[in-house]
Amino acid sequence: MTGRRSQIESLSNPLVKRMRLLREKRHRRAEGLFLAEGLRIATEAREAGILPHWLFLAEEGAAHPLANALINATLAAGGEVIDTTPAILSKLSGKDNPQAIVAIYPEPKTALADLDRNAAPIWLVAERLRDPGNLGTMLRTGDAVGAGGLILLGDVTDPYGVEAVRASMGAIFTQRLVQTEWDEFLSWLRAGPAQLVATWLGDDTLDYQAVRYTAPTFVLVGNESQGMPADYAAAADVRVKMPMMGKADSLNAAVAAAVMAYELLNQRRNR
Structure with missing residues (x-):
């Protein structure tokens, strides 16, 4: 036609x-x-x-x-x-x-069931992400490291809003994008091979470079201002943090996701 x-x-x-x-x-x-x-x-x-x-x-x-x-x-x-x-x-x-x-x-309609977790070694997961610039940046990061896509949990900013699409610089078209809830995501995740890694500032954390990650790895970051709920972090296979040498106690959510994504990529390249 x-x-x-x-x-x-x-x-x-x-x-x-x-x-x-x-x-x-x-x-x-x-x-x-x-x-x-x-x-x-x-x-x-x-x-x-x-x-x-x-x-x-x-x-x-x-x-x-x-x-x-x-x-x-x-x-x-x-x-x-x-x-x-x-x-x-x-x-x-x-x-x-x-x-x-x-x-x-x-607008694509992609569900968790549509994803092939083994299609990529890295997946990004964001919980209650509110800033469209952060969402677009995470999509760009996922594209850059060869991630399979971005899974959005809970009440998130609209990924198809003008600001988020603009910030993605085209990655909105190259990354699989799913919006779902925590319980549904966790049930799907545990139905197959996966390592869930939470970026977490609480106790029981490891340095992000001290862990040897296994594919497919799902990197979970929390809400920009509140972080993620403690039970989400507890459900992760491993909780990690980045060293903070100054007065700031945490990184921007999209930056934290990028640091983690490149650590995963570099570990695979070094192997």
């Missing part, structure tokens, strides 16, 4: 009004769609085999060589390419200086 190419220049166009509402979580959930900005992110998606339903682009965006590949792939997949204005791109993204491309994608 071949898509179509059209032109929209009016801010009152019904499709523009509909798509701009995707900046709000309730509308994203109702539509099953989310918005991503920029040629780089859209190209990452294309290279991962994911194409937009709608591709809005200004003249500047359409002129780039990578944009031609994106336009052709979108049309070939049955999507709609819309030539538009910077003002409409600003309305869609909510930014005064928008990217030259805004793409609308279907």
